[in-house]
Amino acid sequence: QVQLAESGGGSVLPGESLTLSCAASGDTNTTPVMGWFRQAAGKEREGVATIVSGGTTSYSDSVKDRFTISQDSSMNTLYLQMNNLRPENTAMYYCAAVKYPMTPVQALRAITSQSFGYWGRGTQVTVST
Numbered sequence: 001q002v003q004l005a006e007s008g009g010g011s012v013l014p015g016e017s018l019t020l021s022c023a024a025s026g027d028t029n030t031t032p033v034m035g036w037f038r039q040a041a042g043k044e045r046e047g048v049a050t051i052v053s054g055g056t057t058s059y060s061d062s063v064k065d066r067f068t069i070s071q072d073s074s075m076n077t078l079y080l081q082m083n084n085l086r087p088e089n090t091a092m093y094y095c096a097a098v099k100y101p102m103t104p105v106q107a108l109r110a111i112t113s114q115s116f117g118y119w120g121r122g123t124q125v126t127v128s129t
Contacts, residue, residue, distance in 0.1 A: 002026040002118045004095045009123030012085055016127075022078040022095030022120060031097035031118070033104065035111045036069065036080045038091035038125075047108035048093070049080060058104035063089075085127045095120040 008020040020036065035050030049069035051057045057069050068081040078095055096111035097118045110116040 002028055002031055002097050004097060004118055004120035006093065006095045006120045006123040009093060009125045011126040011128065013129060014086055014127055016085055017081070017083045018085065018125060019082070020080040020093055020095075020123060020125075022080075024076050024078065024095075024097060028076055028097070031099055032101050033098035033107045033110075033117075034071065034078050035096050035098070035104075035107055036078075036093055037096055037111050038089075038093045039122075040088075040091040043091075045094075045112035046091075047111050050098075050104040050107040050111060051078070052102075052104050052107070056104050058108055060108060082125070085125070087127050087129075090126050090128065092122040092124050094122045 003025045005023045032053045036048045037045050038048050039045045049059045051069045066084045070079045098107055099117045
């Protein structure tokens with residue numbers, strides 16, 4: 001089992017930045033892929049960014065060049081640096097850990113299904129004037 005706990009959400013103005021963190025504990029060596037997905041009110045879950053144990057990353061087109069996913073050297077903390085935030089980025093953001101080896105592109109879809117691994121409880125990001 002893997003436990004995930006997100007932090008760092010909040011309310012910001014358009015154009016500002018936020019950094020989300022996800023603390024992972026438990027059998028973290030069983031989850032070779034980690035990532036972030038989000039769900040806005042009334043919308044489907046969307047994979048935002050993923051990273052595999054070798055460091056390769058993948059991003060959704062809507063956040064590419066503005067968001068950066070990273071892990072600390074212990075691989076137990078996952079980050080999502082979000083720059084130039086827009087109102088359409090408002091959503092609950094979730095940390096996810098995938099149990100199966102896959103490419104980061106494949107994982108962008110997989111992390112939105114809990115059958116592939118573990119989810120945190122989420123942290124709210126609101127971008128508004």
